[in-house]
Amino acid sequence: MSDIYRASTTAPVNIAVIKYWGKRDPKLNLPTNSSLSVTLSQADLRTHTTASCSASYPKEDTLLLNGTPQDVSGARTQACFRELRALRTQLEGSDSSVPKLATLPLKIVSENNFPTAAGLASSAAGFAALVRAIANLYKLPSSPTDLSRIARQGSGSACRSLFGGYVGWEQGSASDGSDSVAFQVAPASHWPTMRAVILVVSAAKKGVSSTTGMQTTVATSSLFASRASETVPRRMAEMQKAIQEKDFEAFGKVTMMDSNSFHATCLDTYPPIFYLNDVSRAAIKVVESINAAAGRIVAAYTFDAGPNAVVYYLEENEKDVAGLFKSILEEKDGWKGARGEKIEAQGAAFEKVKEEAGVAVELLKEGVSRVILTGVGEGPVETEESLIDEKGEAVSS
Amino acid sequence: MSDIYRASTTAPVNIAVIKYWGKRDPKLNLPTNSSLSVTLSQADLRTHTTASCSASYPKEDTLLLNGTPQDVSGARTQACFRELRALRTQLEGSDSSVPKLATLPLKIVSENNFPTAAGLASSAAGFAALVRAIANLYKLPSSPTDLSRIARQGSGSACRSLFGGYVGWEQGSASDGSDSVAFQVAPASHWPTMRAVILVVSAAKKGVSSTTGMQTTVATSSLFASRASETVPRRMAEMQKAIQEKDFEAFGKVTMMDSNSFHATCLDTYPPIFYLNDVSRAAIKVVESINAAAGRIVAAYTFDAGPNAVVYYLEENEKDVAGLFKSILEEKDGWKGARGEKIEAQGAAFEKVKEEAGVAVELLKEGVSRVILTGVGEGPVETEESLIDEKGEAVSS
Known part of the structure; x- marks a missing residue:
């Protein structure tokens, strides 16, 4: 039987105080203006995501959210998968002892601790958790800034959920979006009240x-x-x-x-x-x-x-x-x-x-x-609590 | 007993399609932008006003609206009275046979044919009727454009109710407001439907x-x-x-x-x-x-x-x-x-x-x-129906 690789993270919701509204490039989710948000405590609102890959999995990538299979064929999810796999492929190319995970099918399981019916923008926490979990799975040396560039392509405001505290998103000017990333204005500890x-x-x-x-x-x-x-x-x-x-x-x-x-x-x-x-x-x-x-x-x-x-x-x-x-x-x-x-x-x-x-x-x-x-709260936190068991089956947290 | 001079008019409501919002000079009611409205039919919505003056009246100017005495000491009403009296004084100065009305106390009676509780901007029809009625009383040769300049000082949008049909209000640029007047874009007959x-x-x-x-x-x-x-x-x-x-x-x-x-x-x-x-x-x-x-x-x-x-x-x-x-x-x-x-x-x-x-x-x-x-309807119409009787007493229409 093939190995089952797993990694888990939680990621926070953020609520903007300077709003993101308008894309100058809809495909890359490049905004018409910078924005700024407060990352909220994961004790109250968070997405918990386990990313896993294995040669034993069915060929297609899958994503289960709150027990319901999600379509991963959309351009946004695909862009995140593609970018993360490219970074893993690079890693694998530079060191032949690194296991070949980039080409394996991904199985992702995700849960929100808040009612989705509440109408809270859950896509920010969702894409931040997805990107962070896969980066953990692939053991990527990428910084939160690098990952924010990837998460942005999943959902614009997700890039701000890669950091805790007070977080800006620089609109940038490059047409490839390379400078349109999140940055921490101040950690939660700077103004914790x-x-x-x-x-x-x-x-x-x-x-x-x-x-x-x-x-x-x-x-x-x-x-x-x-x-x-x-x-x-x-x-x-x-x-x-x-x-x-x-x-x-x-x-x-x-x-x-x-x-x-x-x-x-x-x-x-x-x-x-x-x-x-x-x-x-x-x-x-x-x-x-x-x-x-x-x-x-x-x-x-x-x-x-x-x-x-x-x-x-x-x-x-x-x-x-x-x-x-x-x-x-x-x-x-x-x-x-x-x-x-x-x-x-x-x-x-x-x-x-x-x-x-x-x-x-x-x-x-x-x-x-x-x-x-x-x-106000912290950014994504790696966790041992896995939503996929050692046999590769989804479990409820 | 002194003569009782009387003149009556009706004036319409107008509803803007390009809105007036913002004054560059609050005292003169000079707007920050031009605006445009449709004058509405007086069969449905109108103010009926009789202006009267007489040496036999109590010294103070008075205004009765829908049976209730109104305060006329406000700067806006006073500006209209002052401008109209100045024009009458000019007329009296140029021809000694013209009766001296400018210094006589004014008695004004006004009625709306629509429920004021409806929250329809009645001040436009109100000031247009007030200015038109006094201009009729004083037999001023002033054009609707001239009168719009005066009515504007009572209530900005009132200037547009001096005309029927489709009416613009040019914001103007002169600091004394001399070029901030209403103009007819097209008469009601141009687009009567x-x-x-x-x-x-x-x-x-x-x-x-x-x-x-x-x-x-x-x-x-x-x-x-x-x-x-x-x-x-x-x-x-x-x-x-x-x-x-x-x-x-x-x-x-x-x-x-x-x-x-x-x-x-x-x-x-x-x-x-x-x-x-x-x-x-x-x-x-x-x-x-x-x-x-x-x-x-x-x-x-x-x-x-x-x-x-x-x-x-x-x-x-x-x-x-x-x-x-x-x-x-x-x-x-x-x-x-x-x-x-x-x-x-x-x-x-x-x-x-x-x-x-x-x-x-x-x-x-x-x-x-x-x-x-x-x-769409016509501009102010002079009427024989008087809200003040020949003895100078208010009557209900």
Whole structure:
């Protein structure tokens, strides 16, 4: 019987504070502007992936996600496989003692620890884990930067999930995408008190896919060009400075403005794209009330290509931010566990917000299905926990 | 007893297809970009105003609107009074036989034929009627262009209600506002088949006022500058061409894109301004379905600073557009009268739209409180019907 080679990793979700929207090269996933995100803790949200190869496997590469076989014939997955195999082939060529794995069929098994129905962009964690796991399997000497270049071709924002902490993605200018890579602005340890509460909004159905949406925006929005060429470059600099200086007010203001700018270009698309709904607007309103009550910015909302609100805040303001949302949404899933239970619901502050934003409070109660409490976290972590057993069979974690 | 001088007019509402948003001079109401609107029929929506003056009146100028005394001490109303009195004074100075009215107290009585609760921008019709009525009272030889310069100082968009048909407002460049005036792109008779159905959306409360909102946009939106300097000038030219050529597809596309562009800059404002809600988005979705069913643009939505949808269409497509909305909203107020009753509800087409946009159809049913059927119409009309009797007392029309 042939050897079964295996390697496993977990990889994090990241939520951008300067948004990626628009490709200058759709095939290579090269963006029209740089972006920046916070990597979220894998204790709360992560993809766990085992990559394996063996001469004994059926000839076709396979990928099982949450127990369901996935199509791997798409150009994006194929690009990742091809690039990783090319690096392994190089390694094999330079040292004849290295086993020949590059040509063996790949069997990949992947699991998310969060409900996929939540509509959280899972493709970033998914492709980061896929690329990291195969790189581990192939024992590639590649740096996270090198791997980010590969993961980017699977899903643009996946490149940022190769790093922990505060992560930028440089748009680059080379036509082959060689300089369009992720970089760490600061590790999680530089500013470890960054927290996030995610309000998962029950949407009737998924809106326009981001791949289709962003290309329609580039083609039809008359406001988009100035976002890409002027607004984002300025905000990338402001955001990096805010992170270096741990200045939450600057971080929060740029985060909110950039989310609004991104959704504004969606609305300026023809036909218009709407990801925010009345529940999302209610979340914005409540964040504005929280900040008004605090007399400064202690909470910052951001929205990806969907109605879910991600609200960043610092641990020291947990009572004012997460506590306030707990007062409104106490009955929803997500407050269980050590992290949620220690958060106190806010009595007096809640009364004030209800006065100012009563309609918004009611809309949130109606429209939020669950909350997720998390915070800044580390990049991919290699793990011994394998989703494929020594006989090459998928097992459940 | 002193003479009672009286003159009356009606003036129309106008709904812009290229939006006015942003002042380069808030005091003179000078806009940051040109705009263009359709004047709507006064049979459906109009302000009726009688201006009167007499030495027998109490010393203070007064204004009664729908039976309620209004404050006339505001800078905008005062600017209109001052400019009109100056023109009358000139007239009196040039011919000593002309009665001295300029110094007499003004009594103005005004009535709208539409529910003010509907949230339709009534200030445009209001200031146009006020200025036109006083100009009639003073027998000023001023052209509509001259009067538009005065009405603009009362409410920016009021300048466009001095003309019927298709009306532009040239932003101008002079610092005194002398070249910031309305002009007729085409009379109603050039393209008389333009119709509109207004979907009045029940809003919880009025959002940010447009005066405050537009100045916050100018100050904080990073996308606004390119709208004002590039997008609108190009669309002004496209829209004038579409009107000259009676090209509804071009008219409709630019109308929808410009509405979206305007609301995008509102969303890009900090803090963000939202006028569209989920019911507004449902109206957009249904218009998209109507156009998809027709295989071309036969309906075009536009939204002012509020959630109400104004949907333009041509009479020849009444069945496909107004008929479809009647199928959805048959139980709402607004379909009575000759105009509404002859519109056939659409069976087969309705089923198709329900399939494609079922959620939107339900949202419209829930959120629209009434419809108003109207179309392109004439400018202000002098009338003998006076809201002030020969003794100088207000009467109801």
